[in-house]
Amino acid sequence: MFPLKYEGDVFRPPSEAKSLILQATIGCSHNRCTFCSMYKRKKFRVRKLAEIEEEIALTSDMLPYTRRIFLADGNALAMPTAELVHVLKKLNSAFPQLERVSLYGNPHDLLEKSSEELKALKDINLGIIYLGIESGSAAVLEAVKKGVTPEQLAEGAAKAKAAGVPLSVTVLNGLAGVEGSAEHARESARLLNIIDPEYLGLLSLMAAPGTTMHRQIKEGLLTPLGPWELLKEIRMMVEGLNLSNCIFRANHASNYLPLKAILSRDQDALLTNLDRIIEQKARGKLKRENMRGF
Numbered sequence: 001m002f003p004l005k006y007e008g009d010v011f012r013p014p015s016e017a018k019s020l021i022l023q024a025t026i027g028c029s030h031n032r033c034t035f036c037s038m039y040k041r042k043k044f045r046v047r048k049l050a051e052i053e054e055e056i057a058l059t060s061d062m063l064p065y066t067r068r069i070f071l072a073d074g075n076a077l078a079m080p081t082a083e084l085v086h087v088l089k090k091l092n093s094a095f096p097q098l099e100r101v102s103l104y105g106n107p108h109d110l111l112e113k114s115s116e117e118l119k120a121l122k123d124i125n126l127g128i129i130y131l132g133i134e135s136g137s138a139a140v141l142e143a144v145k146k147g148v149t150p151e152q153l154a155e156g157a158a159k160a161k162a163a164g165v166p167l168s169v170t171v172l173n174g175l176a177g178v179e180g181s182a183e184h185a186r187e188s189a190r191l192l193n194i195i196d197p198e199y200l201g202l203l204s205l206m207a208a209p210g211t212t213m214h215r216q217i218k219e220g221l222l223t224p225l226g227p228w229e230l231l232k233e234i235r236m237m238v239e240g241l242n243l244s245n246c247i248f249r250a251n252h253a254s255n256y257l258p259l260k261a262i263l264s265r266d267q268d269a270l271l272t273n274l275d276r277i278i279e280q281k282a283r284g285k286l287k288r289e290n291m292r293g294f
């Protein structure tokens with residue numbers, strides 16, 4: 001559901017398509033990743049509580065039966081904990097049928113908050129944190145200026161796990177180009193196995209004009225993966241996964257082949273399906289428009 005007021009473009013996870021979106025923060029507090037253009041025109045700030053409260057009052061009058069709310073923008077988890085607690089409490093009392101509130105967190109936010117703070121947020125309806133790790137490779141994270149190491153990503157995620165807040169983690173396929181594809185797949189699977197997220201989403205790189213990565217591709221410094229190379233990278237990554245209870249999705253608009261699975265049940269079938277498609281392509285028997293998802 002579209003918010004009443006929104007500063008700039010709206011970005012939200014695909015699974016929050018039916019959620020009410022409220023901006024608690026503006027922009028992204030990191031805003032330096034080389035592949036990302038989402039919040040480049042916004043200077044990060046936490047919105048004033050009075051403004052947020054006013055919007056909560058207006059939306060609860062219009063949509064009193066709201067069950068899900070997504071707090072935008074790029075990382076509402078960066079809000080000071082006391083302010084986030086205040087907003088969550090207001091939401092709980094304004095929307096009596098509210099089931100969960102979700103938001104994007106960046107790795108720094110998890111490092112800065114304690115497990116106790118995260119538990120306190122969970123207890124007042126913080127139901128899911130969307131966390132873009134992008135890669136598990138130290139070299140790739142450094143190259144794309146993610147600002148954290150794999151060890152820091154694991155440490156931040158462990159705090160959320162300890163607090164019992166489910167994590168929806170995203171990895172960006174194609175991020176290391178053809179040159180680093182195998183390492184990106186292998187190291188991402190390794191880090192995901194440590195994090196053991198409840199949800200895993202794979203997106204495919206779409207380097208937006210104006211970004212550093214777009215320029216690097218134009219200058220031949222990074223070779224983008226084609227659709228089949230992306231599938232092979234996904235296959236490599238999925239093969240390396242050993243997750244306890246994870247819902248897997250690669251069905252974002254950026255993905256060439258929609259995939260979804262409960263990994264504990266479907267991982268072998270998913271790999272078999274990917275092998276079938278890759279093999280048919282290799283034998284020239286499959287065209288992209290004929291690909292069926294899983």
Ligand code: SF4
Nearest residue numbers: 028031032033036074
């Ligand atoms: S990828 Fe995430 S952390 Fe990086 S600049 Fe974009 S919104 Fe910020």
